[in-house]
Amino acid sequence: RLPGLIATVTGAACERAADADILLMTAHRSKGLEFDQVLLDDDFHDLVDKQGKPNRGALDAQAFEQEINLLYVAMTRARRALELNRQCFAVLNAAQRAAKK
Numbered sequence: 001r002l003p004g005l006i007a008t009v010t011g012a013a014c015e016r017a018a019d020a021d022i023l024l025m026t027a028h029r030s031k032g033l034e035f036d037q038v039l040l041d042d043d044f045h046d047l048v049d050k051q052g053k054p055n056r057g058a059l060d061a062q063a064f065e066q067e068i069n070l071l072y073v074a075m076t077r078a079r080r081a082l083e084l085n086r087q088c089f090a091v092l093n094a095a096q097r098a099a100k101k
Contacts, residue, residue, distance in 0.1 A: 009024075027071070028070070028073075030073065036081065038078035039083040042086055047071070047087060052090065052093055075088060
């Protein structure tokens with residue numbers, strides 16, 4: 001099933017991004033770009049634990065900070081519409097709780 005999906009996606013690929021209806025890229029690749037609509041996949045590290053606290057045990061301090069920064073980059077690529085994944089909501093909720101303290 002997956003090989004068929006890969007073949008379908010590959011067969012529909014465009015040479016130029018300007019000709020594409022959908023662009024699939026990493027957050028790193030999106031740096032400096034903007035799009036009318038952005039949908040973030042749920043492939044970021046678990047930055048927040050089940051209690052809504054920073055999950056600093058998942059990564060070392062530098063990697064944790066880099067992952068937060070990368071999430072910020074990804075979230076700020078949208079001009080009009082942004083569809084957040086569960087990790088984005090968890091990080092935003094944790095930041096909001098921390099700001100209220």
